[in-house]
Amino acid sequence: MTATPLETHSTPSIRRYFGWSTDHKVIGIQYLVTTFAFFLLGGAMAILVRTELFAPGADLVNGTEYNRLMTNHGSVMLFLWIIPVLAGLGNYLVPLMIGARDMAFPRMNALSYWLLFVAGIVMIASFFVGAAESGWTAYVPLSVEAPSGQTLWAISVILLGTSSMLGAINFLTTITTMRAEGMTFMRLPLFVWSMIATSLLALLATPVLTVGLVLIALDRVVGTVFFTVAQGGDPILWQNLFWFYSHPAVYIMVLPAMGIVSEVLPVFSRKPIFGYAMIAFSSIAISLLGITVWAHHMFTSGMDPRLRVPFMISSMIIAVPTGVKIFSWLATVWEGKLRFNTPMLFALGFISMFLIGGITGIFLASIPVDLHVHDSYFTVAHLHFVLFGGSVFAVYAGLYYWYPKITGRMYDERLGKSHFWLNFAGTNLTYLPMFVAGLLGMPRRVADYAPEFTLVNQLATVGSLLLAVSTLPFLYNVVVSWVTGPKAGDNPWGAKTLEWQTSSPPPEHNFLELPVVTGMPYDFGEPRRTPAASPAGAAD
């Protein structure tokens, strides 16, 4: 037991990343690399969409091709990038952060990844038989009438949902049963709390989507009539099933992102996180409230008008726990000694961008406003500020932050910063004009638009090209630094959470000796309250 793990650690073979492995760190990296490839694919589709929209008229693609690009851009970004990349980070980090040797069910963990891999192949394959073209929301009856690719799309999303549910079971079991000695719930890093909240949601909501997808697949393949109006089917049923999952899915995509921000801010502010308990509980509050808001996507549909008001109220209440997090983060950086390394820039960028997404969410929750802006470009702008300005910024923060842990080497700070500033400018230039377009009357998911929307669309297209370019310094940095970057050491940021108390990269079973936790994960700052208390997790 003494020599073997060290040896494995010192001679990591790249081949293990290309096959079946039950090591959560290998699986984590498999997730990260695979999902980033899908991010690039989804991004390429977005660039085609934005190029088509640079000017009015059908320039590049026709209506059907446009709908396929737009549908698969959304599906790939949500189901094959944001949700699984966060699961990948969780995979890599949760056992390390709680002082465990691996996940509770290592083989099921590998299965989660390989389901994702197969699902990705299925979604790409759909392009060869006429890809899905009904939007990522796949509203019936349009999606029931679509070409064969829609069936593959449904199968792919069912597989991804299954992967996500297995992952959620694994995270919850791991976190409840495999914490190191002394790692009480109230000493858990906030990223781990966010994984609890996310996993609860995934477990509660995903089965409902799966049921809906099975019904669509049956209608398409077997000829059932769940959604065929002429034979008594109900199109609104799908909207309920779909949004019961897909609104909580937004929190599945945002809660771990918030967890990353809560890890990064204290380390680079050299201060404890402000209001640890409130941040942890607000994650749980968001996930519980999150399953009561789905019908705010249906205010303009034929739902019972009286039911709209309770959904408006529940949707708006989500702003309260979200506000708690934002104010707690502000108080965390207040009077800190801020270091602007790339992870910190992306974390601060997250706060400033996600804020816009959050505030505009209140507009959409307000029924009279929603009746105007629903399904307009206002909604497109809102969701991209939440998921790109929010989730993706946080993912980048996390990737830079844990890069030295994962690779043992330090990335190039100058390239990182140029990546951030290009991204920050590109995000605002792409998505801010979309608010204006939507308010003035431009519907979403259109391949063409009235000439009065030309300027805002051109700004958005230029912004999207900036975003595409911004990916280059990141890719170059990640690949080149892995080979030639300076050795980072075990804990270059002086962080206190357990993953930094082992070597970089960590040995096969994470810790040569399991740590004993004696304090909070964010005990930064001076003067210390009790000078004798040792930092969290320092193994003796």
Place this chain on the structure above:
Amino acid sequence: MKGRTLLVVSIIFGVALVCGYLVAANVNLLPEVASTRGELMQRLFNSLLGAATVVFVLVEGLLVYSVIRFRRRAGDGGEGVAVHGNTALEVFWTAIPALLVVVIAVYSFRVLSASEAETEKPMVVEVIGRQFSWEFRYPEQGLTSSDLHLPVSEPVRFEITSEDVIHSFWVPNFLAKRDATPGQVSEFAVTPSEIGVFPVRCAELCGPGHAAMVSQVIVETPEEFDAWVERMASLPGNSTEAGRLLFGRYGCTGCHVLADAGANGLIGPSLEGIGTRAGETVAGLDADAYLRQSILEPNVHLVPTYLEKIMPADFATRIPPQELDLLVTYLAGR
């Protein structure tokens, strides 16, 4: 340090309030409002925009201030202040947003109730969505149109449905929309408040021609509206004029190009000079037969590069025979 913190936060909050007020009072991001419910919604929207600006400036202001003021100075390897929390402060910033949210919810509810209050005897217009055109039926006037004509200041109730997939009937200048769902009728009421011509757009993805599923609302004086109803009730004696009128009435202008009828749609093939080539397009069909079949069964002889199933295929059930004759004759003469 505490007094200084309070001062800085107060100053930023003060600036945020001023910005919020200025934005609410001066910034208009909405299109020209042409309905009474739109006016209510505009006031709500501008108030929300003001409140949003206050929150935005406050948070971004604190963030930017922190970034400048609390950055690590060169050579300072020290730590920040070991503050773990402050219960009173945390309760405060939970309660204030909660209060704000309650106010917004109540205000939104009041606007909703006011804009959906029942009016006495509104005029009914049935709105039918189909891939990819709108049809407006006036049961009281007994007519059907592809443009929506409305008398100003008179309440109208839309009864909205679809004949195929889900569409959404959106008049941006009314600041409201409602989905057209097959198998059910959704209602909403407006009172147009401005005379003018405004776009109608489809807001729910409905297929390859979604972007082209547009029409227009013509809000006019009651006299103009009555004159329009009268014009619609009968066709002109001149067959060219009648054909031109039918070409517009059945929505052909939305997708095709034909200068004579003022049509410059981009979805379907151009019909400029159609009369001269209609007889030679498909072997065995003369101009009359080709035009007739292209209207009634548009997917049989597709013009190359144009997509299948874009043009409505149900004209056989909608066009009376004599009107079809007039339309075919009109096109044969172009």
